[in-house]
Amino acid sequence: MDAKVKPGGRLADFLPYQLSVTSNAVSSLIAERYRVRFGLKIPEWRVMAVLGDAGTVTQRALTDATLMDKVAVNRACKVLEDRGLIARRPNTDDGRSHLLELTAEGRAIHGEVMPLAREIEAEIFSTLGEAECEQFRELLSRVFRQAERMRPATRS
16 A cells, blocks of 8 residues: 555545544543543643653653643643642753652652553553554554654754
């Protein structure tokens, strides 16, 4: 199958469009469940998820890890800090930045959200078999790595 859009092809047949629409549909579903149960929007949860995995990081590292723009990360961090879910402290290695980490309350919510995230994942991917899920993960990883190789070296 030719993965390229032919001249005059339909947008709905364009793989990057399909990937984007699917991602938005999945994100919207997850966002609604997180909003109802935890009062979190997707950017806020992404920041919490990275902090839960990585521990203490700079806001720039959060921007890089989430692939969100600086403004979205800044806004999410501000909301989470105001809610007492993350703490900010000076970065002794770089006086221009701060280190962010989950607070005890943030870790508690992270601990509740991860099982919910896994439930949602299982529900969404129940349409695929185990081997298909593994293949899908590998294919997504390959596409992501290719996109990363193609990205200009500097990010805004």
